[in-house]
Amino acid sequence: MGQVLGKIDVETARFEVAQSCEDYEIRRYAPAVVAEVTYDPSAMRGGRDGGFSVLADYIGALGKPKNAGTEKIAMTAPVITAEAAAGATVITTGAGGAVTMRFVLPSKYGKAEDAPAPGDERVVVRDEAGGAFAVVKFGGVATEEVTAEKVEKLRRALERDGCRVTGPHLLARYNPPWTLPPFRTNEILIPVDF
Known part of the structure; x- marks a missing residue:
């Protein structure tokens, strides 16, 4: 039942939060x-x-x-x-x-x-x-349209803050397909020079 409601009960990628702001956080991921x-x-x-x-x-x-x-x-x-x-x-x-x-x-x-x-x-x-990534988290179903919108919003925020993007974005999805959409955890990761 936990996974249906979005519980993440598996090992996750290791990272440290280097900086947080209103629109995103910068994480340093381990190899x-x-x-x-x-x-x-x-x-x-x-x-x-x-x-x-x-x-x-x-x-x-x-x-x-x-x-x-x-x-x-x-x-x-x-x-x-x-x-x-x-x-x-x-x-x-x-x-x-x-x-x-x-x-x-x-x-x-x-x-x-x-x-x-x-x-x-x-x-x-x-x-x-490993490396540094700007990350924004969102729920729901990560359709191509939603993903593109989140990527564009994050890129604009990084540009505004003078953070240099070093590569293409990644889409990270944490839940199995049977998780109810409102309880899903998704993230957009964009590699940055930090």
Whole structure:
């Protein structure tokens, strides 16, 4: 029942709040190990969320894990979605722009080589550097329209405050799809020079 009402009862990405203001906060995230898949949403069942099942299969959230040793890996939060980086290998092609979906693996995996190797060649496990991000939190369903609105508002606030943006935004979603929309936790993260 707790997850339906928005309770987050899994390990979350580690960070420290460096600064808070009315419109956003600046966080310093610790390095982490991530599993990710890059794909064209128009060519995947599930659209923008089409990569979820590929990553869920890797950790064993939907059955037997598809990784070396079939090691079950605990689910964490948030699930992160971003526009694919230039030069990323896209597993499917279609009419849209590629996205990357990422699971942050549990902190017990200190380095990428500590995590089980994926059994699916579409999954990439890698070390993710920490860094500074401007973050705004919001509830409800993170549609493309709502996300674009939150990104634009955060970018304007950062520009107003003289904070230099260093990369594209990330969408972080903390709850499973069965969480009632008013109780969902979502965040927009924009990397900044801080």
